[in-house]
Amino acid sequence: MDLPELIHQVAASLSDHGTKVLILDDITRLRMHRADDQDTLDLIRAFMSMHVTLVLVGVGIPGSGLLREGRGPAAAKSVNGWEPTQTERRFDLLELDRFRYDTAEQITAWTSHLAGVEHHLRLLKARPGMLTDNTMPEYLYERTNGVVGPLERPIEDGCSQAIASGSERLTEPLFDALPLTLARTGRDAEAGEIPAVPARSGRRPPAGRRRNTVFDDLGPAAADTA
Incomplete structure (x- = not known):
């Protein structure tokens, strides 16, 4: 199919399925010097x-040139007379930074994210608080610097190792035995999808920056049995 035919087929499919939101991930893998990628941007x-809400997800979108009609990284500048293009005006740019560990709110957000990840793990000996109790939040933050991509990798590898060894749970010693690397994961380094992985320093966040311990509170029932 040529581009008009492809657009017609996509429009018909979106309409037939009642699609309201279309999410395109890894959008910054498009390279504006490639003709096929220019056609993709036209699509x-x-x-x-x-009649669909379009959500584009990527790393470093302002510098990719996608919203600047493909003019390259220099087009990301908002000075020297650059004016917003028609494409850029149609989008709202929302920037999501890595997790931080400096305030109570930031620590709670990180721990809440770990609790969400933990909820979806299906290890036979997993227990509530496996990723949120004791020093595990600080340990994982130290290993990943609060970046979600490096966090996913050790958890995936850790689950595989826990299943293979029969331990069926995630622990700090298990994570210690796993190298943290994003190489050979299908991520595009040129698109900024491989962040710098912090070296192991053996240092934990200062005691004054410890997380909110709400996830350690077992409630009145635990107090009654103590």
Whole structure:
């Protein structure tokens, strides 16, 4: 199919399925010097005229040139006379930084994220608080610097190791035995998908920056049995 035919087929499919939101991940893998990627960007622009909310997800979108009609990294500058393009005006840019560990709110957000990850793990000997009790939040923050990508990797590898060894749970000693690398994971380094992985320093966050311990509170029932 040529581009108009492809657009027609996509529009028909979105309509037939009642699609309301279309999410395109890894959008910054597009390279504007490649003709095929320019055609892909034209297809994305065509989505804007369809009755669907378009969400583009990527690393370093302002510097990719995608919202600047493909003019490259220099187009990300908002000075020297650059004016927003028609494409850029149609999008709201939302920047999500890595997790931080400096305030009570930031520590709670990190621990809440770990609790969400933990909820979806299906290890036979997993227990509530496996990733949120004791020093585990601080340990994982030290290993990953609060970046979600490096966090996913040791958890995935850790689960595989826990199943293979029969331990069926995640622990700090298990994580210690696993190297943290994002190589050979299908991530595109040129698109900024491989962040710097912090070296092991053996240092934990200062005691004054410990997380909110709400996830350690077992409630009145535990106090009654103590």
